[in-house]
Amino acid sequence: MSDLHDAISLETVDTLKKNYSTFFGVKPKQIRKAWLVKELFEGLSDRSFLRAYLKKLPDLELTFVRECVFNYHGLVDRSRFKAKYGKFPEKPSRYSFVSYHELAECFEPFFYPFDRYGPAHIPGELIFTLKQLVNEPEPYILSPCTLPEPLPEHNVLFERERSVMSELHSLLVLFQGKQVKVSEKTGAPSSATLKKVSKEIHEYYQEPCDQADGMEFIATYGWLRLLGNSKYSKQSKSTLVPARKIDKSSADTIKDMWDQWVCNSTHDEFRRINKIKGQNGKGKRFFTDVRERRHVIIESLKECKGKSWVSFDDFSRYMFITGACLEVTTEPEYLYIYGSDYGEFYSGSWDKLEARYLRCFLVEYAATLGLIDVVMAPPNSDDSYYDDYGDMECLSRYDGLRYFRLTSLGEYALGLTGHYKSQESSPSKTPMSIHRQGRIVFDKNPTSWEQRFLSLYADQGKGNVWNLSRKKIMEALQVGGSVDELQTFLQDREDQPFLPEDCESILKQTKANLDGVKIQSEALVISCKNQEIVELIINDKVLSKWCQRLGNLQIVLPKSKEKQLRENLNAMGIGCH
Structure with missing residues (x-):
């Protein structure tokens, strides 16, 4: 029929x-x-x-x-x-x-x-x-745009691709030093941790705002979630520490982190829009699979021409018109603002749900990893949100996204290119002179990127003076830094064809000593009651293979030999507790 x-x-x-x-x-x-x-x-x-x-x-x-x-x-x-x-x-x-x-x-x-x-x-x-009787409609094309010159008041361009590598190294150094504390249960960073880590990050906003809580820690929070979810870190109680040595390039590390985040089903970016209530009640069961949402956005991002600016409103409109299958929840009537007694708040329209989620995903995660550069304005600067129930001027800390562009790193991470060719680290190279003992003097104030990069390997002195630090160089090398990268940075800004001999020596020694010590196992330190017991243990035919003196009455041995130690002490008539 x-x-x-x-x-x-x-x-x-x-x-x-x-x-x-x-x-x-x-x-x-x-x-x-x-x-x-x-x-x-x-x-x-x-x-x-x-x-x-x-x-x-x-x-x-x-x-x-x-x-x-x-x-x-x-x-x-x-x-x-x-x-x-x-x-x-x-x-x-x-x-x-x-x-x-x-x-x-x-x-x-x-x-x-x-x-x-x-x-x-x-x-x-x-x-x-x-x-068979009508022609197919013309496809709707996402058109690039030209940024206004100058940018409107309070609009700021953030070239995230230029910042992401140095930020990654800085954060890995903090992880190495066990300075990143998070909730043992949820993995969420504490306020103190956000403040500490934000000093290493180029944030969009410097001052907090009552209308957009947490807006001064957007990139910081994104970094900690992305790194915490990656294979490069692990949680030891309430501390994030490195899980493995990074032996890949920074671009490949970023790509790995992105791929792992896209496949993560534990964290939903929409939860970060915390002014929308009802997400943990009955409405929780109706939220769609966050992994599918991310893949839908990524497919649309691939349509953006690399290095061309796109208005966020145009991008959101493009996804809506072309029927992108982006759906946050199948039952939006469970969501509300202020209190559930206000009745239904959400009609489920694209602008109220999907566009809000889209902003968060792009700003806090894609931009944080340098996949896109962004132009940001204060969240409440363009009346993009109108609150029917109160005097709220903006709905979330992400409402300030105005424009973005897909970067070379973004094209690589999304699989549009097979390799990553980094942009020049800085649009300008501030001249410098390099003196003995690794003392660096810039002719004028270096750019913010140059300062951020050099801070990974050197200590800043007064004015435009910096001093190479063996400690910082070694810390950076252990989390993916490169002596060759540092040497290129210095030579590109120094008029002399060669670095000073002692400066060359610092770089060669740190590179040669990168694997100078290898930690193989934990040790056990025991304290003896008197010198007689020390001599019995040190001279014992079996225990002498593993035990060494440590001070007058202490002995050190591998922790793995604790069982044999106890057995031999018992046989010798010496108690151990």
């Missing part, structure tokens, strides 16, 4: 009579349902008659048919069509106070319910026929 015939059969006689008059242009000769169904089915199956009917439709109405057939799966998608074309072909209400308008009458012969209570749609058989 034809699905078109079945769908027509579900309609009432009154509706079928109206559809007959609209489609054939005359009143039906009979009002029996079987006759009406048969006539409409035959008329809608007749390509020549259908082609003539379509030719009579105005341009906007014909465009709507094309969109329904090719892009909307036969359904009516009023919001997407209006977003793309600016208006919608509808039948105006006779009453000015009625805001809802019905679909124009010329479409009614095409639309029938899935079942007696289902939404109206164009049946599959009719879709197939219509595709």
